[in-house]
Each structure stands twice: as C-alpha cells, then as structure tokens.
Amino acid sequence: MSLVLVGMITLTAYTGPVFVAASVVLVQVLIALAPSAVDPSGRSIRSPHFIAALSAGSVATAIALFPGLLDGAAGSSPDVVGATDTGMLAGIMPAIAVGVFVSLVAQMLRTDGRADLVPSTAYAVTLGVFAALTTGWIGATQSLGGPEVVAVGGAGVAAGLVVWLIPMDRYVAASAAIVAGAAGGATVASTVDSPMTWVFGIAVGSAAALFAVLGQVLGRAWSRGRTHAAAGWGFPGAMSIALAAPLVYVGGQLIGAPGL
Secondary structure, three states, X not given: OHHHHHHHHHHHHOOOHHHHHHHHHHHHXXXXXXXXXXXXXXXXXXXXXXXXXXXXXXXXXXXXXXXXHHOOOOOXXXXXXXXXXXXXXXXXXXXXXXXXXXHHXXXXXXXXXXXXXXXXXXXXXXXXXXXXXXXXXXXXXXXXXXXXXXXXXXXXHHHHHHHXXXXXXXXXXXXXXXXXXXXXXXXXXXXXXXXXXXXXXHHHHHHHHHHHHHHHHHHHHHHOOOOOHHHHOHHHHHHHHHHHXXXXXXXXXXXXXXXX
C-alpha cells in the first residue's frame, strides 16, 4: 500500500499540486480509518476519531494549496504567510487546532457516559496530527525542488520499504532499508533534470526511507491484534507516507544549499 501511495504521489507531482492533494486526501482517509484505540488491557475504547482526523487533514491540505487563506483581514501583516508560502508549515497548526476542536465536539456528543475521555480524545487528536503531516508532499511539490524532490523522496521510500519486506533481523533490515533509500534517492537525483546532486539524493532518500520504516513499525504496533480491515494494510501504509512527508518537504527547501 505504501508503494502504491508514494507512486501515485510521485506521478501526480508532475501534473500539479491539486492532483497531489487528491492523493494526499486518500492517505488522510486511510489514517482517519485507523482501528479504535485500546486500553492497557487490550479492550477497545470508543473513540470518535474519523471526522476529527479528516477535518485536520482537510484544513492542512486547503492551506497547503491556498496559503493566502491565512492572510487575515485587510490591514493585517502577511509576512508570516509569505515566509511559508509553500503551505506545509503554515497549515499544520491551524489543522491541529481544528482537529482538537472537532475531537472535543465529538466527545460532547457521546451518550455512553464518556468513558476513557482523555485517551479517546488524545487518540483522535494524534491521528489528526498525522493526517496534517501528509501535506508535506504538497509543500515539496511547490518548493524549490519541485516534482523532482518528490521523485527523490518517493524513490527513497520505495527502495527502503522493499528492503524492509525481506525477512531478516529487524535491526539489520532497518539499516539495509536506509542504505537502499540512500541509493534510490541518489540514483534519481543524478538522473533527473534538476540542480540536485547525488549527495542531496542520499540525504533525502535515506531520511525518507528511515521514516517510512518507522511509519510501518508504528502503524503495525498501533494495529496489533486487531481484526479491523485497515489494520493490516491501509493504516500502516498511510503512516509511512505521513511520516516521510515532512522530510521530503524540508529537502525541497534545501535545494542549492552548500554541499547539497
């Protein structure tokens, strides 16, 4: 699932940010469909998290596409928006605020006594944060690196996860995945028509691979023992994309930096 999603994002990066946003929304839906939270004994906790997570992701996506939404009333200063006009950083905090607000409203609407209120709310808010992070792919598309940096990051994610699938000691597999991600990123950076160097490809590719693997580990640990359909493929796959997104975005801002 991660390979399909990152391939879709990479292809749409060459068509425009709006199409990347459509792919990102799909990732956000998979995150919002995460299995229910559980308590220390393994009992499921009722946590109305789907709307909260998707609301946070939608706000982050909208601001990533249209950062001018943060300009405010006439006469207010646009300096902050201008400094983050690729969208990703500008949209994270408003998205989290919306996710918290929607989570609290959802808890107010519960009629079951609101048992496990704190972990239930925290679960929904956390998923909203992960959903918002996925907009890093949109920001990377609009950055100095453009679609090419998305291709480098996508190659790092894909190469790293393919190696991660090989049955071996998990520490060895993680190390090999990072090396594979570096190789994939360097290969793409050296072949595309861009000022990126192979050193840049190694940096972005290895970082993307590392966080993609962490997404798999976190997603599967989060879903362990569940029978929910999303537990086995959708949620862990989307988590890899979400955690790698900020690294690719940052890489897009480093184009032209000394040594890269």
